[in-house]
Amino acid sequence: MAISAERKISEVPGPRGLPVVGSALDLLRDILGTTLEGQRRYGDVVRYVAGPPGPMRVIAYGIAHPDGVQHVLAGGANHYAKQDAAYREIRALVGDGLLTSEGEIWKRQKRLIQPLFTHSRVADYVGMMSEESADLVARWGELRKNDGTVDLHSEMTRFSLRVVCRALFGTDVDRIIPVLRDNVPFLSKKAFTRSLAPIHVPSRWPTPGNRRVKRAVSEVYGVVDDLIASRRASPGPARDLMSLLLAAQDPEGGLGLSDKEVRDQALIFLLAGHETTATSLTFTLHLLGLHPEIQQRVRDEAAQVLGGRLPDTADTRHLAYTTMAVKEAMRLYPAVYAIPRLVVQTDELGGFTIPAGSVAVVGPWVTHRHLEFWEDPERFDPERFTPEEEKARHRYAYFPFGGGPRACIGQYFSMLETIVMTAVVIRAYEFSTPPGPVKLFTGITLRPNQPMPCRVAPLG
Numbered sequence: 001m002a003i004s005a006e007r008k009i010s011e012v013p014g015p016r017g018l019p020v021v022g023s024a025l026d027l028l029r030d031i032l033g034t035t036l037e038g039q040r041r042y043g044d045v046v047r048y049v050a051g052p053p054g055p056m057r058v059i060a061y062g063i064a065h066p067d068g069v070q071h072v073l074a075g076g077a078n079h080y081a082k083q084d085a086a087y088r089e090i091r092a093l094v095g096d097g098l099l100t101s102e103g104e105i106w107k108r109q110k111r112l113i114q115p116l117f118t119h120s121r122v123a124d125y126v127g128m129m130s131e132e133s134a135d136l137v138a139r140w141g142e143l144r145k146n147d148g149t150v151d152l153h154s155e156m157t158r159f160s161l162r163v164v165c166r167a168l169f170g171t172d173v174d175r176i177i178p179v180l181r182d183n184v185p186f187l188s189k190k191a192f193t194r195s196l197a198p199i200h201v202p203s204r205w206p207t208p209g210n211r212r213v214k215r216a217v218s219e220v221y222g223v224v225d226d227l228i229a230s231r232r233a234s235p236g237p238a239r240d241l242m243s244l245l246l247a248a249q250d251p252e253g254g255l256g257l258s259d260k261e262v263r264d265q266a267l268i269f270l271l272a273g274h275e276t277t278a279t280s281l282t283f284t285l286h287l288l289g290l291h292p293e294i295q296q297r298v299r300d301e302a303a304q305v306l307g308g309r310l311p312d313t314a315d316t317r318h319l320a321y322t323t324m325a326v327k328e329a330m331r332l333y334p335a336v337y338a339i340p341r342l343v344v345q346t347d348e349l350g351g352f353t354i355p356a357g358s359v360a361v362v363g364p365w366v367t368h369r370h371l372e373f374w375e376d377p378e379r380f381d382p383e384r385f386t387p388e389e390e391k392a393r394h395r396y397a398y399f400p401f402g403g404g405p406r407a408c409i410g411q412y413f414s415m416l417e418t419i420v421m422t423a424v425v426i427r428a429y430e431f432s433t434p435p436g437p438v439k440l441f442t443g444i445t446l447r448p449n450q451p452m453p454c455r456v457a458p459l460g
Helices: 026-044 067-074 083-094 104-118 119-125 125-142 152-196 207-235 239-246 258-289 292-304 320-332 388-392 411-428
Strands: 045-050 060-061 150-153 338-345 348-349 352-354 361-363 429-432 441-444 444-449 453-458
Touching: 026 045, 026 060, 026 441, 060 067, 067 348, 067 361, 083 152, 083 207, 083 292, 104 119, 104 239, 104 258, 119 411, 125 152, 125 411, 150 152, 152 207, 152 239, 152 258, 152 411, 152 444, 152 453, 239 258, 258 320, 258 411, 258 429, 258 444, 258 453, 292 320, 292 338, 292 411, 292 429, 320 338, 320 411, 444 453
Parallel strands: 060 361
Antiparallel strands: 045 060, 150 453, 338 361, 348 352, 429 453, 441 444
C-alpha cells in the first residue's frame, strides 16, 4: 500500500451515513455489502461513524489492503487490542478464553493451551473425524425417501458440533449437544447485534431479551461445569481436550487452569470451532454442487488417494485439489468475515492517521475480493490455490484464520475436519445445488440466513 504524506484525520474518506446514527443502520443491515462498497468507492482505508454523538459513538476504519492487514494483525500489533465492543460482548457471554483474553492472561493461556494444538496432537482426531463422516454417509442413505434433498447448513452444523464436542468431551457428546445446539448460535447473534446497536440496553435490565440471554448462558455454563466437576472427581486418561485442559501445566511454572478457565476455554472452542467449520463445510459442498466439473475432480482425487478407505492424517497431505477447493470456498465465504481491533496507540496506515480510541477493522470478506489481488473475485476457482499461485500472492491477501500472534489456534483442526469430511462424502454422493444468491447472516461468524437445499444422490 503506497504511503503518502500524512493527512488529517478529517480527510480519511468514507460514507456520511444518516444524521445522528451515521452508518450504524447500514452496517447492521448489510455489513458485507456496506464495507465492500466502501472499499470500492473510497479505497483501502475507509472511515465509518456509527451511533449517536457522545460515548456510544464508534469511529471505525476499514482496512482492506494486505499491507494494512499485516500491519494491524502482525507488524504493528502492539498498537491494537481486543477491547472493542464486539470482543467485550463475546467476553460477557462466553468468558475470558484464548479468543477474548488480553495481556498477561492471554500469554499464560497460550503457554498452557498451545501444546494441545500441535499438528501431532490434532492429528489424533482425524480418526474420529473420519468416523463421524462415515456415519453421516450412512445416515444420508435414508434420504432416498425424501428425494435426497438436505439442508446443507443444518447437516453441517450438526456434523461439526458432534466433531468439536467429541474432541472436547469425548463420550459425553449426547448429553451436551442438545443444550448447545440452540443456545450457542443465539448467543453469537446476540453478541453481534449488541456490539453494533446504536443504543445499548444494559444487560442487567430484566428485558425479555436479557432474560433469554441469562437462561441460555446458565444452561450452557451448567452443563459444562457439571462435566468439569465429574472429570475432577474421576480423572481418567487425558485423551479429549477437556481432560488435557484440566491436566495442563504452565511451562513457566505456576498453577494450571482453574475450573472457570477450563470452562471459558471450552466455550470459546465450541463457539469458534463449530460455527466456523460448519460455514466452511456448507459452502464447500454448496459450491461443488454448483460446479459439477470441479466436484468430479475432487471425487476423482478422493478415489485415487483413498480407494475404499477412510482417510488418515497422511492421506490429507495428498488431497491437494480437495484442499484447494476448500480454501477457495473459504475465500468466498470466510466464516470470520471481519476482525476488529481497538486502536490503543495512534498509528499510521496507508498515509492516514488512525487515532487512539477508534476501531480498526480488517475484513477477510473485503480483502478476499480485492481487485488488485483477485481477478474476477466472485468466481469459484480452486486453481487460485496452486502452490505457485499461493507463493506469488501477498501473504495477507488471504487470511480466513486471521494472522500474527492472535491467529486462530484451531486452524489446523478446522482444515483437517473440512478436508476429511469433503473427501468422504464426495466419494459416496453427487451434489446438486440450485443456483441463485444466498442470503447471509452476520453474527460473530458468517453463516447462511436461509435453508441451503442440496440434492445428494448416491453414487454407484
